[in-house]
Amino acid sequence: MxxxxxxxxxxxxxxxxxxxxxxxxxxxxxxxxxxxxxxxxxxxxxxxxxxxxxxxxxxxxxxxxxxxxxxxxxxxxxxxxxAGQPDLPEALDRGEWDRLKSDFVRGECFDFLRPHGYAVETPALRAFIERHQIDELRHFDPLTAVRKLMGVIYDAFDYETGVTTADSPIDHALEEGRGVCQDFSHIMIAICRGWEIPARYVSGYLFTNRTEGDRSDPDATHAWIEVFLPSLRWVGLDPTNNVVTGERHVAVAVGRDYADVxxxxxxxxxxxxxxxxxxxxxxxxxxxxxxxxxxxxxxxxxxxxxxxxxxxxxxxxxxxxxxxxxx
CATH class of the missing domain: 2.60.40.2250 (Immunoglobulin-like)
Structure with a gap:
């Protein structure tokens, strides 16, 4: 496209x-x-x-x-x-969790494994994780787990501008149950890093299509996340719209959180x-x-x-x- x-x-x-x-x-x-x-x-x-x-x-x-x-x-x-990313498999084997613990992944993705800036675990995030039984998702393979996590975040929050600001901690969106893509991305990144899955913030644009169910503002920039899975490398996930990133996403920059980019x-x-x-x-x-x-x-x-x-x-x-x- x-x-x-x-x-x-x-x-x-x-x-x-x-x-x-x-x-x-x-x-x-x-x-x-x-x-x-x-x-x-x-x-x-x-x-x-x-x-x-x-x-x-x-x-x-x-x-x-x-x-x-x-x-x-x-x-x-x-x-x-x-062109979007290649079609993903339905699932990976559970050995992917062990591969995520390798020295290669820990060294290659060091910056994207640690809490940083807006993407940190807080008491409000821990309560959200427990309320939605999110840690139970780790019984699945990592690819299935992050896909299901994306769906949980999509269902748990309403998309609404003006509720949070660009420097809002994730607690604001967690308390309100509303926010924008920046908030959803930071929340998902913090959870993934807590699972020891490298995750990074992606700033860019989205060619919005309401018929596809997009919630994003068509007249604004967009943000999503990428997780590193050893068998697939970086995989883009858009929790705002509950989709794997594709040809409608235009990536501009990656960082640990919004403040980097x-x-x-x-x-x-x-x-x-x-x-x-x-x-x-x-x-x-x-x-x-x-x-x-x-x-x-x-x-x-x-x-x-x-x-x-x-x-x-x-x-x-x-x-x-x-x-x-x-x-």
Whole structure:
């Protein structure tokens, strides 16, 4: 499937700021299941772009706008050909649990076996595990167990934006019984790691199809998880929609949790309040759409939260990017 992704991020300031420095995790991955056909970034005011690969192999772009400005606009355009992952077997043998304990897996996946950031076990998570008898799933082979776990999370939570924020601990979603894909992914990652199954957070996009039962917001970024099973390598699972990832998923970056791979983060200098508007569109590739039309279709809205920055203040992307991560 050939997909076109447009991701527009606009920061508006109520007074001129002197400088902005940003990092971006927006370039789709190049892998066996997806081919990056094209990727381009536009920044206004204009800035020279630099890039590097982070510790997890993600493409990260960064730039500095050193002159005064009252608005910062970032437009990322991608064309990606996706194939999805090969059909999975119905089950694996229970010896897979022993293979997960090998020195190879523990060394290769060290970062994705430990609790980290938002993906940690809490008393609320332990109560959730006990209430739904989740640890009983370990009687199955690992592949069957994680599939059933995905179904439990899907059934246990309603998808609703605005209940949690991008920096909410998993307890918020656990207490409310509602949340977005970021919350469901962190919960599932924490449980899998507790089972000693390596699990990582995947940030990306989804070509939403309501006829397939998708709950995700079509005008937002998306997130899911990947688990490492020695017999299959990395397997993508989308607990928001209770599906194995396929050709409608576009992976951008992987990390231990959301904090490793926010779409953008940075700092600015100046005494100003900021507002954020975001528009995301994922569609089958076709004739390019003019930018004003795209912005109307994506219907970006300003983040309700306003924040006054001191000189060289950190833009709290884990909070402001919630508009972007209302998955």
């Amino acid at each position: 050939l997909l076109e992704v447009r991701h527009v991020t606009q920061y508006h300031y109520d007074a001129s700021v002197r400088e902005s420095v940003m990092e971006l995790w927006m370039q789709p991955q190049k892998s066996g299941s997806q081919r990056l056909v094209s990727f381009e970034l536009e920044v206004e005011p204009p800035a020279q772009l630099f890039s590097y690969a982070d510790a997890f192999g993600n493409a990260v772009y960064h730039f500095d706008v050193p002159q005064p400005h009252e608005r910062l606009t970032i437009v990322a355009r991608s064309a990606v050909e996706t 926010p779409p953008s983060q940075g700092v600015y200098k100046g005494e100003a309040e900021s507002q954020l508007a975001v528009g995301v569109s994922v569609r089958r590739a076709r004739t390019a759409i003019a930018e004003p039309e795209f912005m109307r279709m994506a219907q970006p809205t300003f983040n309700g939260g306003r924040r006054r920055a001191s000189s060289a203040a950190l833009i709290d992307q884990q909070r402001q990017q919630q508009q972007q991560q209302q998955q």
